[in-house]
Amino acid sequence: MSKILIIAEHDGDTLNPGTAKAVSCAQAIGGDIDILVLGEDITEVATQAAAIDGVTTVHATSAAHLAAPLAANWAAEIAAAADGYSHVLAPSSTFGKDVLPRAAALLGVNMVSDIAAVDGERSFKRPVYAGNAIAEVSVPDGDTVVATARTASWPAAKEGGSATVNERPAASEDAGHTRYVGLESGGGDRPDLQTARIVLSGGRAFGSAENFEQLYTVADKLKAGVGASRAAVDAGYVPNDMQVGQTGKIIAPELYMAFGISGAIQHITGIKDAGTIVAVNKDADAPIFEIADIGLVADLFTVLPELEQQLG
Amino acid sequence: MKILVGIKRVVDYNVRVRVRSDGSGVETDGVKMSINPFDEIALEEALRIKEAGNAEEVIVASIGSNACEQQLRTGLAMGADRAIRVDHDGPLQPLSVAKAFLGLVEREEPGLVILGKQAIDDDNNQTGQMLAALWGRPQATFASKIVLDGGSATVTREVDAGLETITVDLPAVVTTDLRLNEPRFVKLPDIMKAKRKPLDVVPLADLGGEAGHDLAYGNFAPPPKRERGIMVEDTAALVAELKNRGLL
Structure with missing residues (x-):
């Protein structure tokens, strides 16, 4: 056995x-x-x-x-x-x-x-x-x-x-060549992407780092983690550690909501174990709708303020 | 100080990977191959350390058949001083790769070995840690910042809880995460220059051969597909649907 x-x-x-x-x-x-x-x-x-x-x-x-x-x-x-x-x-x-x-x-x-x-x-x-x-x-x-x-x-x-x-007594001794300095926890009070129950992500459609604030506001109401597509990271809107996808973080929250993310294969591989995927995109032909459980064809700049309001 | 960098030839990260219909693996025929992205970051970091005056030589090494000389030449064009190809045909599991790199380490005696944290094909994330174990030296995995200070390196590591910092005595093994740097683009004159840089070939047997204890890989299958779900009309309908499913 x-x-x-x-x-x-x-x-x-x-x-x-x-x-x-x-x-x-x-x-x-x-x-x-x-x-x-x-x-x-x-x-x-x-x-x-x-x-x-x-x-x-x-x-x-x-x-x-x-x-x-x-x-x-x-x-x-x-x-x-x-x-x-x-x-x-x-x-x-x-x-x-x-x-x-x-x-x-x-x-x-x-x-x-x-x-x-x-x-x-x-x-x-x-x-x-x-x-x-x-x-x-x-x-x-x-x-x-x-x-x-x-x-x-x-x-x-x-x-x-x-x-x-x-x-159980220790069987080893200090290797002596490696020293711990400290841990700086990331993301302030926002939940960690890997363990958050809900994750909201933004794509290039946000257009600027300032516009990501609208996503943070809604995320904080939901106590959600915040991620981003590689395109948004490459455009400099958010830091690398927020990247969700093949070369970023692979996550499996209960609820994943993608705003203005087209759904490149690179990104999809990072989220396909999520419980429920929601996609909000103004392009009805965006590939993310192919795998989304709930889709909404709309401008994220309209949807986010509405969400903020309706989530009370 | 010498820096040894490992690079692996893998299916390019932009390629849509397909499982072979007979389940024997993924389709690699006629597919674009590149340096594993994390290894490119490893090489970039080694070059920056050398350019800052903290290393004299950067060596790139890869294990594979003739084909991986293409990636080694790219590494030389990026700025590595010389290349070593460990000659071996077919896949090699992390314990064997670590053993071969230990052989290279004993020959070259580098002060620092920088490897990618994982290869984007087998996604093992093991080789650097195993090399450090076999070598009996420190490891600093998932590095997002490396600061050298004489005989030690202070490394910031990307961990789930945030950023962890450790100090390791050299020689040591560091594995790279995405945030460490942005690799440079190769310029045409550098590609020409790279052709004249030394590229040695060493048989795997000269480095002690395979380690054994291989895992047996069986069938490969595509992942379960997600189906297209429902469309909603507006934000209110979205919120209602999420509440209905108990998600909000």
């Missing part, structure tokens, strides 16, 4: 929802599920991890050199903790993508990125070419399965569990 170790993602105080999504993926694989919480003074995070349904044991390792999620230190600890496990999983967030390949290389195995579906204990489906193809992939017998679970593909496992918390 599979024995699965999930690496908890957290900020020192709070468990990231990606961890519970990785638990869902592990439940699809089947087997015993444990969680490894690394950090310093992580009792609270370990308690949160133990409350996820379906988890047997939470191993909590507190050490000064593990305080920040530095891949150089965490990967060594994960590789040591992986002993006896058939699978090591993490969410495919920037955290999982940074840490887990390093751990896989230390374990001497290749890694499966972005599990979108489980076909068997060692067989999975994952998107390639920015989601334009779905590939079947399996891990050779004898190798530890090291993989990230694609966060857009898995619901968070429910709470209600009562796993045992085991204090």
Whole structure:
């Protein structure tokens, strides 16, 4: 039977929802599920991890050199903790993508990125070419399965569990060559594009950075994240980190509303896992209408003020 | 200091990718191929570091058949000093690529290795991290800013929660994100000059060969299609529809 170790993602105080999504993926694989919480003074995070349904044991390792999620230190600890496990999983967030390949290389195995579906204990489906193809992939017998679970593909496992918390001493030492300086959180109070329930995006049709303010106003009323097409980024209306699409962020909010975005393939690949897609564009022939669940042919400069008003 | 930059030949990002009807992969025959966009950013950053006087030489390396010399020549035209093609036909998984780059690192002893954070074909996002592990050196992934200071680099990283900053001792591996820079355009005289720059070929076996432990890739399928939905008349109808579906 599979024995699965999930690496908890957290900020020192709070468990990231990606961890519970990785638990869902592990439940699809089947087997015993444990969680490894690394950090310093992580009792609270370990308690949160133990409350996820379906988890047997939470191993909590507190050490000064593990305080920040530095891949150089965490990967060594994960590789040591992986002993006896058939699978090591993490969410495919920037955290999982940074840490887990390093751990896989230390374990001497290749890694499966972005599990979108489980076909068997060692067989999975994952998107390639920015989601334009779905590939079947399996891990050779004898190798530890090291993989990230694609966060857009898995619901968070429910709470209600009562796993045992085991204090596990650190097996690694500080690598000494990597130092954490700090984190500057982006976007102020606006929700992160990757985790926001609603995302509003704007395209080149906005015509200027100033006009994007109208989108921000509506977004703030909906507590929505704000994205943009590559065309809007290239035109300098918004910074690069707002770009949604193949070369930007690939997102899967419950509701995605595209304003003045024509729907280039580059953009569509970044949003096609969204729950509901709304398109507002004055060009009735814009390709985005081909994939939109709800379309409105209208000028965004008319629609946005109306939305602001009607959303109260 | 030398900087080693990895570049991968991939289907151009503007190409609409199609899955082969037999499910064996995606169609690459007659398709435009380019340098992986993140690798272009990696090379641009290396060139800027050299132009700022913080490096003496920029080496571009790629693993592949003759065909990838086209992308290496583009790299030389952008300004790299010399190129290395690691000769190997067929796909190579990240652990093997990392092992080959470790071989190059041992030969060239660079102070910095800059790679793209991921290739836009297999979307693995693993090679830089694996190279850093095998090399036992620091990694700074998803870089949006690199500041060199003597024997260390302070790197700003694009993470889900915002911008994280770490300091790494050199030598180190850095992987690039989109915001790091905007790559330069290649000018015609540079293309001519690039033809005279050295391009060495090294067999993969000389760098230790493949790492093994390959994942088995099976069938490739197109993603499930989204269907065209409904059209609404005006903003009020849109809001009503969204409320009706419980989305607002």
